[in-house]
Amino acid sequence: MSASHQVVCGHCGKINRLPAERTATNARCGSCHQPIFSGHPIEVDEEAFGRHVASSDIPVLVDVWAPWCGPCRSMAPMFERAAQELEPRVRLLKLNSDTAPSVSSRLGISGIPTLLLMHHGREIARSAGAMDTKRIVAWTMAGLARS
Template sequence: MSETCQIVCGHCGRTNRLPPGRAPDGARCGSCHQQMFTGHPIEVDEEGFARQLANSDVPLLVDVWAPWCGPCRAMAPMFERAAQQLEPRVRPLKLNSDRAAATSSRLNITGIPTLLLMRRGREIARHSGVMDARSIVAWTEAGLTHS
């Protein structure tokens, strides 16, 4: 990274600035001192999603799901495995569409599970339906390459 990069902590929600040339792999939050990237998706509510979207320079991979959705539950371990491969290049988030109904509506979510790839506040790719971990990684990398 050649310039300062902003990363939102998944634990406390504070925005951190990563100095130029510093790899994000081992970065810790300046406020709560937790590891910034853990290889696991971050569960966000509407406020947390808005904070990540507005303040993160790292692309976001958002899994919009619901606890009652069988396909969503089936894809959850696949998303977890994909997160391990994609971090720290991408910040994986899980957004519960039932608890974040207003955000889901604003994002025009019509079916779940839906994956959104977002960069600097805008959507760059979308996929509805179940995918395995390898497909999630390939789809994400393709979306980043083409944006």
């Protein structure tokens, strides 16, 4: 039996097994048939956040933000571009702290925007404050190298 990685579909939330020996760039969900990776961050609620963090074998980069936050809005296009560079090695999620207050509280979010790099359900790196695309990618890769 060949090795595989579990990845949560950003469209329907189903868990997919992707063969490790094949590129995941063009993979499609076995349930909804949508692309698993689209080169865009996925907007998640509390439930979807928990599912991605607990069930994905690939690292997850989370942007905790709020719509009223100026730095959050200015970083959004940079985070979008970072998704194009980091997928399929990393899944990028956007978590609105206003609509997910219990997750934000549990994670100890005290300022936004906050980036969290998580793998297998545990936090491996955290950074508060806006970053440009180059810094987001470099910070993520450095965090993965340390873990």
